[in-house]
Amino acid sequence: MPELPEVETIKNELMPFAVGRVVKQIDILSASTLHACTPEILNAEVAGQRIIDLFRRGKYLVFRFQNKKLLLVHHKMTGSFQVRQDMLAIPKHTRATIRLDDGTILCFVDPRRFGRLELSGPEASALRELGPEPFAREFTAKLLGEILAQRRSPLKPVLLNQKLVAGIGNLYADEILFTAHLNPKRSANSLTEREIKCLHTEIRRVLKSGIACKGASIVNYYRPGGERGEAHLAFQVARRAGQKCLAGCGGKIERILFRGRGTYYCPRCQK
16 A cells, blocks of 8 residues: 555654664564565674665665665555564564664564565666656656557556556555546547646645645554554545545546456546
8 A cells, every 4th residue: 555655754754763873683573574685684784784864766665774785665555664662562563673773663564464675786676667756857747748658558557557657556546537537447648738737737736645644544554653644534536435526526436446456436527
């Protein structure tokens, strides 16, 4: 579930605890959480290193260390971070802990165990493969139009393709397409210039709103301090199957399974 607004919120709220601190040790409590590395190698590379930056790229949360190594965190469906000051108080389903020199413990909590941590050099291939950031200066309506023009695929799978645009996930894609009045099944290369400009505007507006509301706490997502986000309270279609359309069209929100994803939309507003 954690998409761009949730990961951005996690990054923003972890920064005061993490940046400038030295890592004492990283404990891997679930073997499947650490990707392409061993706990021994991980600690040999980052234990004793200062965290000089914490940033988001797409859905990745990235720790940058003094020795230029990166620790990439992908939350997948249910991952999140919780901050603790006592090992006896770590939350249930904690799969890894990052212990810092001031006693702070960053707990990676992941009930379904799909999330992963990956050690990388400064030129992380996983990050290089991602498309432009929605808030980046280079992500213009013109660039979005060029991306869409090359694809006959339906709009929703195109928005979810992280190699095309980074950070948009299932729920926010539904919200973006609803507010842009576009059907999720419509061919990406069929949009007019006006529709492309509207879609570009709504991508930024919906994601910005999600960040302002500190992400959406639908099932497992909690902010680092344990608080819930409130973005889901403003959702107009996502998770609202059978409910009245808030646009006032008189229709009801439907949920369909499309390309293996639950998709919410209004048949009247998004013809």
